Amino acid sequence: MKNKALRICAAILAVYLLLGVAFYFVAGDSLRLTKGSNETVTPKAPLAELAQGDIISQTFRCNYDELESLTVIVGTMGRQNTDMIKAQLFDSENHELTKPVYIYTADLKDNQAYVIAFESAIENVKGERLTLTLTSLNGIIGNSISFYYGTSVDVDTGRVTVPGEIRDTDALFFNGERKVDSEKNPCYLCLTVKGTNYHWFGSHYWIVYAAGALLLALYLLYLSLCYRKQKYGHLLAFLLSLKKYNFLIRQLVARDFKTKYKRSVLGMLWSFLNPLLTMSIQYVVFSTIFQSTIPNFVVYLLSGIICFNFFNEASSMCLVSIVGNATLINKVYVPKYIYPFSRTLSSCINLLLSLIPLLIMMLITQTPITPAILLLPFALIMLFLVSYGVGLILASMMVFFRDTQFLWGIFSMLLMYLTPIFYPENIIPSRFLAIYRLNPLYQVITFVRTLLIDGISPSPMAYLTCLLTCLVPFAIGVLVFRKTEDKFVLNI
Amino acid sequence: MIQADHVTVCYRMPHDRIQSIKEYLVALIKRKLQYEEFYALRDVSFEIRKGEVVGLIGDNGAGKSTLLKVISGILKPAEGSVSLQGNVVPMLELGSGFDYDLTGRENIFLNGAILGYSEAFLKEKYDEIVAFSELAEFIDIPVRNYSSGMIMRLAFSIASMVSPDILIVDEILAVGDASFQEKSYARMTELMSHGTTVLLVSHNIEQIRRLCDRVIWLDHGRVVAVGDTQEICDRYANKG
Numbered sequence: 219m220k221n222k223a224l225r226i227c228a229a230i231l232a233v234y235l236l237l238g239v240a241f242y243f244v245a246g247d248s249l250r251l252t253k254g255s256n257e258t259v260t261p262k263a264p265l266a267e268l269a270q271g272d273i274i275s276q277t278f279r280c281n282y283d284e285l286e287s288l289t290v291i292v293g294t295m296g297r298q299n300t301d302m303i304k305a306q307l308f309d310s311e312n313h314e315l316t317k318p319v320y321i322y323t324a325d326l327k328d329n330q331a332y333v334i335a336f337e338s339a340i341e342n343v344k345g346e347r348l349t350l351t352l353t354s355l356n357g358i359i360g361n362s363i364s365f366y367y368g369t370s371v372d373v374d375t376g377r378v379t380v381p382g383e384i385r386d387t388d389a390l391f392f393n394g395e396r397k398v399d400s401e402k403n404p405c406y407l408c409l410t411v412k413g414t415n416y417h418w419f420g421s422h423y424w425i426v427y428a429a430g431a432l433l434l435a436l437y438l439l440y441l442s443l444c445y446r447k448q449k450y451g452h453l454l455a456f457l458l459s460l461k462k463y464n465f466l467i468r469q470l471v472a473r474d475f476k477t478k479y480k481r482s483v484l485g486m487l488w489s490f491l492n493p494l495l496t497m498s499i500q501y502v503v504f505s506t507i508f509q510s511t512i513p514n515f516v517v518y519l520l521s522g523i524i525c526f527n528f529f530n531e532a533s534s535m536c537l538v539s540i541v542g543n544a545t546l547i548n549k550v551y552v553p554k555y556i557y558p559f560s561r562t563l564s565s566c567i568n569l570l571l572s573l574i575p576l577l578i579m580m581l582i583t584q585t586p587i588t589p590a591i592l593l594l595p596f597a598l599i600m601l602f603l604v605s606y607g608v609g610l611i612l613a614s615m616m617v618f619f620r621d622t623q624f625l626w627g628i629f630s631m632l633l634m635y636l637t638p639i640f641y642p643e644n645i646i647p648s649r650f651l652a653i654y655r656l657n658p659l660y661q662v663i664t665f666v667r668t669l670l671i672d673g674i675s676p677s678p679m680a681y682l683t684c685l686l687t688c689l690v691p692f693a694i695g696v697l698v699f700r701k702t703e704d705k706f707v708l709n710i
Numbered sequence: 711m712i713q714a715d716h717v718t719v720c721y722r723m724p725h726d727r728i729q730s731i732k733e734y735l736v737a738l739i740k741r742k743l744q745y746e747e748f749y750a751l752r753d754v755s756f757e758i759r760k761g762e763v764v765g766l767i768g769d770n771g772a773g774k775s776t777l778l779k780v781i782s783g784i785l786k787p788a789e790g791s792v793s794l795q796g797n798v799v800p801m802l803e804l805g806s807g808f809d810y811d812l813t814g815r816e817n818i819f820l821n822g823a824i825l826g827y828s829e830a831f832l833k834e835k836y837d838e839i840v841a842f843s844e845l846a847e848f849i850d851i852p853v854r855n856y857s858s859g860m861i862m863r864l865a866f867s868i869a870s871m872v873s874p875d876i877l878i879v880d881e882i883l884a885v886g887d888a889s890f891q892e893k894s895y896a897r898m899t900e901l902m903s904h905g906t907t908v909l910l911v912s913h914n915i916e917q918i919r920r921l922c923d924r925v926i927w928l929d930h931g932r933v934v935a936v937g938d939t940q941e942i943c944d945r946y947a948n949k950g
Binding site (some may be wrong): 420465466468469470472473475477480481545546548549550552553619620621704707708 | 783
């Protein structure tokens with residue numbers, strides 16, 4: 219017995235060590251850094267042509283650890299010019315950060331986005347207020363260029379929007395004079411900041427990894443000590459009961475699965491067809507009627523539908539799992555969590571089956587399949603936890619209040635609209651985003667989409683938010699269920 | 711083997727059964743959320759030794775089924791405790807664990823698992839169960855196509871194929887036609903004589919007299935008497 223416990227502990231530790239290393243290589247660069255760029259103001263018009271000595275300056279706040287390049291939009295008035303522009307970058311104390319970059323205007327086309335690439339990336343500038351100046355070295359009117367600017371007033375909505383990296387007070391200056399448009403609105407240079415953020419987690423990965431291994435080893439040691447003393451904590455008691463009742467769980471899952479499609483002609487095929495058909499309908503509706511412009515809309519839709527369907531099915535099945543098994547619960551002692559647990563597991567089989575059409579659609583739409591897909595189990599485990607947790611809450615509520623089933627019908631519909639299944643996330647007003655992102659399904663679905671559509675691992679922060687938003691409902695579910703399960707018999 | 715120590719079970723029953731949030735809130739506002747305390751068991755103590763067959767007698771509502779629930783762990787007593795060694799297997803109300811869309815074979819495994827049998831045990835006893843139920847030719851068709859007698863036979867065959875430490879029987883199960891009734895009765899008595907501790911609830915005093923070593927008489931949740939079968943059965947019969 220002692221040897222067996224030792225072997226299990228060693229196996230768990232070995233799996234952790236292996237997964238940790240594998241994760242590092244699969245997740246790759248996303249773990250250490252995120253490259254990004256800030257949006258720019260919408261181009262409105264070019265400024266006046268720059269004559270020799272004219273200076274444009276724009277101050278902005280850098281949101282990146284490392285600044286890679288700046289992109290401006292040039293206007294050549296449709297001709298070839300021979301001017302040369304000197305681009306310089308200063309910090310807030312007016313020290314020049316890097317060697318100037320010279321822009322040869324002869325090579326430029328009208329309305330071209332010109333990337334000002336510095337000699338090397340500029341480090342340690344996060345949060346700094348930097349100023350870009352553009353100076354004409356020998357411009358003559360008629361043979362020089364200008365740059366596009368925009369106002370903070372959005373043409374379509376009339377709202378004032380300033381990109382995150384530019385402050386209201388950072389106006390565009392032309393020869394030291396603040397540039398305003400005819401309505402006295404402040405103007406900004408069309409400027410895209412591109413840079414890289416480094417993650418603490420990525421640069422300290424191996425330390426975290428080692429600390430995790432140490433903690434795990436200590437915890438396993440503690441558990442095995444408890445086990446020897448026969449003092450079972452929650453986790454150990456749960457694992458032992460899983461072992462004891464694993465035959466029952468398998469039978470219940472097999473029952474659910476067999477009876478689900480038992481009397482239908484197509485049987486198991488429905489697990490493939492259902493998400494595909496839902497996707498087709500929504501695809502037609504949203505791509506033709508609502509003119510959705512989401513890239514790779516097929517995979518976008520299908521991944522959202524599959525995740526949400528799983529959640530919906532699992533939680534609704536859990537809802538009736540206690541009430542529906544009333545006769546059994548009254549007659550045989552079985553740990554009550556087994557009923558919702560087996561229901562969630564049987565939905566899992568359905569989920570795994572519906573991943574097959576998703577893969578097929580990825581192949582058809584020629585979405586590149588990268589190693590990042592190996593990280594999918596993390597998202598699926600999180601999805602399982604949140605569905606099971608919500609299922610536990612619903613199952614216990616249902617025992618005491620039968621209204622729960624009707625309320626849940628409405629609530630799950632609300633949740634469907636609160637999750638970006640068929641619409642892009644950016645239609646949500648930014649002031650609601652913080653609340654919007656608390657939705658665990660949002661977290662899981664965006665996580666899955668980053669893996670499948672972008673083909674990269676999400677940033678460490680995405681792992682953390684996904685983990686937290688999913689663990690909270692799970693923990694609440696477990697607490698509520700434990701607190702109420704003893705009273706079930708009296709109420710069903 | 712089984713030791714009950716001052717077991718008290720108290721149902722807190724609201725006057726009207728409240729089953730919806732609206733009713734609950736209305737009752738709460740009207741301050742009508744009164745509970746009636748109903749003692750299903752009050753201070754019940756006894757001890758059952760290994761291998762004993764113990765009968766539980768009493769009128770309807772005496773708390774017999776509640777006591778069985780407490781012993782099998784379904785219900786937690788409000789006060790007191792029950793300690794027991796070994797696994798408890800209840801004789802289910804026949805067929806309550808069946809799924810009517812599954813075949814007889816699948817139901818044997820499902821129902822067996824619910825009763826707490828192990829996979830190895832079920833595989834070993836599978837043929838025996840089928841043979842006892844006399845349903846070999848129907849075993850692969852869905853149970854919903856069975857006659858009620860066939861369902862009873864299958865259920866009994868599964869339920870009686872046990873070798874538990876403690877067997878809980880709520881009314882002796884005699885089902886099916888005359889010959890199967892005889893067979894099932896024989897099976898029950900055989901089960902009880904095999905050194906298994908049995909707790910038997912029955913309204914049939916003759917059965918209790920024949921099968922039990924000792925008897926516990928419950929009335930309104932209290933133990934009236936514990937002791938020799940014949941003596942207590944006589945007293946129970948003559949209580950008026």
